Amino acid sequence: MVLPSVLAYSDLVAAGFFAASGALAAAEKRLDILGFVFFGTLTGIGGGTLRDLLLDLPVFWISDTRYLWVCMALSALTWYLAPMLSARRRLLLWVDAMGLSLFCVLGCAKALQNGAPEVVAVVMGVMSSSFGGLLRDTLLGRPSVMMGREIYVTAALVGAAVYTLLISLAPISASVAMVLAMLAAFTLRAGAIARHWCLPSYRRLGTDPLDE
Amino acid sequence: MVLPSVLAYSDLVAAGFFAASGALAAAEKRLDILGFVFFGTLTGIGGGTLRDLLLDLPVFWISDTRYLWVCMALSALTWYLAPMLSARRRLLLWVDAMGLSLFCVLGCAKALQNGAPEVVAVVMGVMSSSFGGLLRDTLLGRPSVMMGREIYVTAALVGAAVYTLLISLAPISASVAMVLAMLAAFTLRAGAIARHWCLPSYRRLGTDPLDE
Amino acid sequence: MVLPSVLAYSDLVAAGFFAASGALAAAEKRLDILGFVFFGTLTGIGGGTLRDLLLDLPVFWISDTRYLWVCMALSALTWYLAPMLSARRRLLLWVDAMGLSLFCVLGCAKALQNGAPEVVAVVMGVMSSSFGGLLRDTLLGRPSVMMGREIYVTAALVGAAVYTLLISLAPISASVAMVLAMLAAFTLRAGAIARHWCLPSYRRLGTDPLDE
Numbered sequence A, B, C: 001m002v003l004p005s006v007l008a009y010s011d012l013v014a015a016g017f018f019a020a021s022g023a024l025a026a027a028e029k030r031l032d033i034l035g036f037v038f039f040g041t042l043t044g045i046g047g048g049t050l051r052d053l054l055l056d057l058p059v060f061w062i063s064d065t066r067y068l069w070v071c072m073a074l075s076a077l078t079w080y081l082a083p084m085l086s087a088r089r090r091l092l093l094w095v096d097a098m099g100l101s102l103f104c105v106l107g108c109a110k111a112l113q114n115g116a117p118e119v120v121a122v123v124m125g126v127m128s129s130s131f132g133g134l135l136r137d138t139l140l141g142r143p144s145v146m147m148g149r150e151i152y153v154t155a156a157l158v159g160a161a162v163y164t165l166l167i168s169l170a171p172i173s174a175s176v177a178m179v180l181a182m183l184a185a186f187t188l189r190a191g192a193i194a195r196h197w198c199l200p201s202y203r204r205l206g207t208d209p210l211d212e
Helices: A002-007 A010-028 A033-054 A066-084 A088-113 A118-139 A153-169 A174-195 B002-007 B010-028 B033-054 B066-084 B088-113 B118-139 B153-169 B174-195 C002-007 C010-028 C033-054 C066-084 C088-113 C118-139 C153-169 C174-195
Strands: none
Touching: A002 A174, A010 A033, A010 A066, A010 A088, A010 A118, A033 A066, A033 A088, A033 A118, A033 B033, A033 B118, A033 B153, A033 C033, A066 B118, A088 A118, A088 A153, A088 A174, A118 A153, A118 B118, A118 C033, A118 C066, A118 C118, A153 A174, A153 C033, B002 B174, B010 B033, B010 B066, B010 B088, B010 B118, B033 B066, B033 B088, B033 B118, B033 C033, B033 C118, B033 C153, B066 C118, B088 B118, B088 B153, B088 B174, B118 B153, B118 C118, B153 B174, C002 C174, C010 C033, C010 C066, C010 C088, C010 C118, C033 C066, C033 C088, C033 C118, C088 C118, C088 C153, C088 C174, C118 C153, C153 C174
């Protein structure tokens, strides 16, 4: 009984994590407080907005203004707290990881609820969870977290795929499936941040005079 | 009687200003005339397109082709006129400022007309007025006007907030509220361009070995 | 009889070409296999997704999952084949050119079918065919194919305009018009890649102390 009501807030929590990551990225660029709020909010609502547009649903933060307030509050809070924090770059990676783990499952679940085929739901989970961070890094002109060697897309894919599999195959409730899938995604991404877990990256074989 | 009919064209005028700013940015990259028209049109219609998609309204330039013609004509005109102008960088900032001041109020007003809550309308005004410039600078790979020290988001926020406040509190017509709000936004941004008005930017306190 | 059924697959083929171009761009950044699939799929479906959102149609890859499978399969295949290929940069330009030539006509045709005015349909053809490549280059932080001196937007414009003209003026079937327009676009872009065809690029006259 407790789990579903906790999960009802997970969307809000995920938006808040991403908003904090956007505000921390704004700190790197030495923006003013409204720059923090702008990029924090954009990062917090970006992925879910894409998801809702693609699924042709009403955009979530237009009907429910709590999302905007949470994103704006957390971005402004980051403005005040950031100077007191050390290791802001690593903190950015960790809040981004938490947002990613929640959103990849939530995006996938929302797509399934609206009748999308499994493969579409998994793609929606991956895209909606990574889009906020892509926007943040691209618009702020910083190296994207997705370009690193460490696992990123894979974690989102695993979260979405685990949820889809558990829902269709296992005799467990949606809430339990959700928590397990979020944990799977977070574990992978945490290993990537803390221990540099990665998949083999592309290497070319032989010589290629026209490449580079 | 005159004011409302002038304001009926303000959307078109704002799109034209942004189109000119996009074409001036294309000039920096030495594109051909169709590059001017492409990026000019994209900048001119980008913000309003985002607004309409988010509000689930028909995209404005699909039902009313005047927007495309104005954007394409002004971009092409910029191609011919730009070599005769001096100080194109500053001109870009000024036409961008005029587009910003008009669009932040118009985006906010359109959101309010469609029943959005106040906070959503203000966010919509800020996002729709800054999105065209963000697209222009990001896609052309130039330093974003939003990354400067000077006030930018703040001006859009003030324009949208002033309009929302006047509409709900003051006993004046929507047209007068619109003009006052546009002037407020423009004054702030003009001060930012001409006199480098800015808010305090983020500075870190203490040392942070993992930052940078 | 044969032509329409071949053309029924052209959308799928175009998505596949763009997916391959996205995966080849991921190779430049040495991403892992899921990075290839992510950026390949994004590039493959990006332009058509924008088109469908703007026209307020259901997003094509949500109702028909073949698009996702084709994009993911071609991206994964590129991961295995790329090390064996020479001249990957040029190959990227060629598959991008094929995607562009097909999508500029298909995007324009879909807009016309849904009742858009001619000028909107042409703009839709240009935007939907170039958006995938813009996303690919912007998100991966590589120099955009649109920033080169060679003809790019022009080829898309010619493809869309030729199709629109033939459909309204010439006594030929839509399929024949489509093939002719695709050939026109491809010929122009092929000349740009192979023989550096270009329009005059912008040059400033006189001196401009505030420029640069």
